[in-house]
Amino acid sequence: MTKLNQILAVEKGVKSDVQRKVTDAYNRIQKAPLLSGLSRTYQPIDDEGEQLPPESTRVQVQAEEVLKDVGTALTRLFDVTATKDWANCEAKADVVVDGEVLLEDVPVTYLLFLEKQLSEVYAFVSKLPTLDPAETWTRDEATDTWRTEPVKTTRTKKVPRNHVLAEATDKHPAQVQVYNEDVVVGYWTKIAFSGAMPQRRVNELLARVQKLQDAVKYAREEANGTEVVDRKIGDKVFAYLFR
Template identity: 55%
Template sequence: MAKLNQILAIEKGIKTRVYGEFTDLHQATQKPPLMNGFQKSYQPRDEDGETYPTESQKVQYHASEILERVAKGLAELFDITATKDYANCTARANVIVDGKSLLEDVPATYLLFLEKQLSDLHTFITKMAELDPGSDWSVDPSTGLFKTDTMSTQRTKKVQRPITLYEA
């Protein structure tokens, strides 16, 4: 029997592939010309009339073949998901950081939840604004916040001047 980590490694790929194929087949079956074929032959109206070549279009998708492909893909997806879910019922582990056990005998589903939360926390922290490295920062003891040396700059006031387009 496969280990839970092996199942988790392949589940996402299978899910992506099956959903992609399912979507493609669903879109293809919404187009009647691909599901219908025809063969047309033309007869002249009279003996001297013009003759036209026959036209035909083969059926490109058979409903039975499409349903077999969908059933095969979904069976594979259901199988891997059931295997994972049943393994999750019995899988347990300890969470150890720096040699110290923080959590013991934790269910696998909770470990997956923790993994997602830690990933989200990592994204949150890496996207936070940082202090400008071009300035010298120091901690203000009265507020506990970082500050730079005071800078003096000039600012101009916007003055609106009327523009005369035509003299009256």
């Protein structure tokens, strides 16, 4: 008994072969000289006249024969595709994760959809922003975000000061140097907030997506192992079209 995965394996080759044959048939019927024949004989007006050999050209392509060949080729494609599509209606499998059935009797076509979508979900999750590992983060219930521990820093202001290099005398004024001194005038308390995710959370999500991807692949393989009934659709179609 043929299985669905066997039909899927030959489908691509059948399509390519049929496309080649149909293209070849199309090219043949476009060449008018191949469809044309000729028979010409010569008879002089009297027995003394010049004798010329007959001329003939054989018809090399008959449209009816080309049509028959196309019908034969397409019949194979129609039958393979029908067998696949009918089997797809019946091919189903459970998606099992950690020994538990997550999805029951999923059609193989939907399993293929799931595979594609889960690949996109994995790519999206892998790009999620994560918290800076250089900071210590805790959950802030008031803002429903992540926050760092408070960090206190000083705010300074430059205050001019005088430095007496030499005291004043009765003959010379005092020598004074002006300089700026950084004086603490206040304190900053900084707390950073973030809506990103901890890396461990992203890793956990990626692991879950990967696990479901594997489960869907296993289910698809099981569904593709369904036995199929060979469908003979092409003969009916082309018996009507080309009769």
